[in-house]
Every structure is written in structure tokens, then in C-alpha cells.
Amino acid sequence: MEVDKVLAGDSFFTTRLNDVIGWSRKFSIFTYPFVTACCGMEYMSVSCSHYDIDRFGAGLPRFSPRQADLLMVVGTISQKLAPVLVRIYEQMTNPKWVVAFGVCTCTGGFYDDYATVQGIDTIIPVDVYIPGCPPRPETVLDGLMKLQTKIQKEKQAV
Numbered sequence: 001m002e003v004d005k006v007l008a009g010d011s012f013f014t015t016r017l018n019d020v021i022g023w024s025r026k027f028s029i030f031t032y033p034f035v036t037a038c039c040g041m042e043y044m045s046v047s048c049s050h051y052d053i054d055r056f057g058a059g060l061p062r063f064s065p066r067q068a069d070l071l072m073v074v075g076t077i078s079q080k081l082a083p084v085l086v087r088i089y090e091q092m093t094n095p096k097w098v099v100a101f102g103v104c105t106c107t108g109g110f111y112d113d114y115a116t117v118q119g120i121d122t123i124i125p126v127d128v129y130i131p132g133c134p135p136r137p138e139t140v141l142d143g144l145m146k147l148q149t150k151i152q153k154e155k156q157a158v
Helices: 002-008 010-026 040-047 082-091 103-107 137-153
Strands: 031-035 070-074 097-101 128-130
Touching: 010 137, 031 040, 031 082, 040 070, 040 137, 070 082, 097 103, 097 137, 128 137
Parallel strands: 031 070, 070 097, 097 128
Antiparallel strands: none
């Protein structure tokens, strides 16, 4: 009787279900590319066959925030564009993740002025930062693998 209680208790089934959900979310990332500047060329090169972002389950971009769960913010964000980015983030379904792609997105880069957002983490939460001007495709893939690890470790509401 005690063995049945342990096997059928919350911990056994919940843990296994969390593992399956985490694994499936890890390999089915639907990106919404929010490309505004020169880092867009590096983002496009990651999608090409040489680096092949498809093997991570993130190769099919969605151009509607309601169908995406990963917001890839690529390039400089101006103060005028910030409300648009916030609105897109709010339209995304849960769970959702954000990647800051490039030094201008992460910290404002060399644009230290009133017109540029000094890091998008001041307006929306960021899960992974990919620094560089522009970041190398290998760095982008490393950031994507870090995001996959984070997604798989998240506990799901079961």
C-alpha cells in the first residue's frame, strides 16, 4: 500500500510530466524576429544552412506575436519604437521568452543619448543576452542553447 502511494503521488507523475513538457517546449521554439538594425544580417546568417537554427527547433519564424513564444529583439531600439516593442511583448502568449540580440539591444551600445533605449531590460524582461557588435553566429547558437536549458528546467503548472 505504501509503494502505491509513492508511485501514484504528486511527485512521480508531476515530475515526469514536467520533463516531457519541458523537452517538447525546448525543441519547438517559435520566434518572432523584431529586427531594427544592422544585427539583422547576422540573424539572417544564423538561419542559413551553414549554421542552421532549425536543428534547435527554432527555424520557423512567426510574424504574428500571437503565434510566437520567443521574441528575438535584434538591433537598436529607439524611445519612439519602445511602446511598439512593449505592445508586441504583451500580445505574445504565455509562456514567452525574450532574447536581446546585439550590444545595442543589451545596453544601448555606443548610442549613449536620449533617443535610444539603454537596454531593453528597462522596458521588458529579458531571458538571454547575446552580446556583440554584431554577435557571431556561434554566439547566437550558444545563447539559444542557454535558452533551451532554461526552458527545459522551468516548472510547468500541471
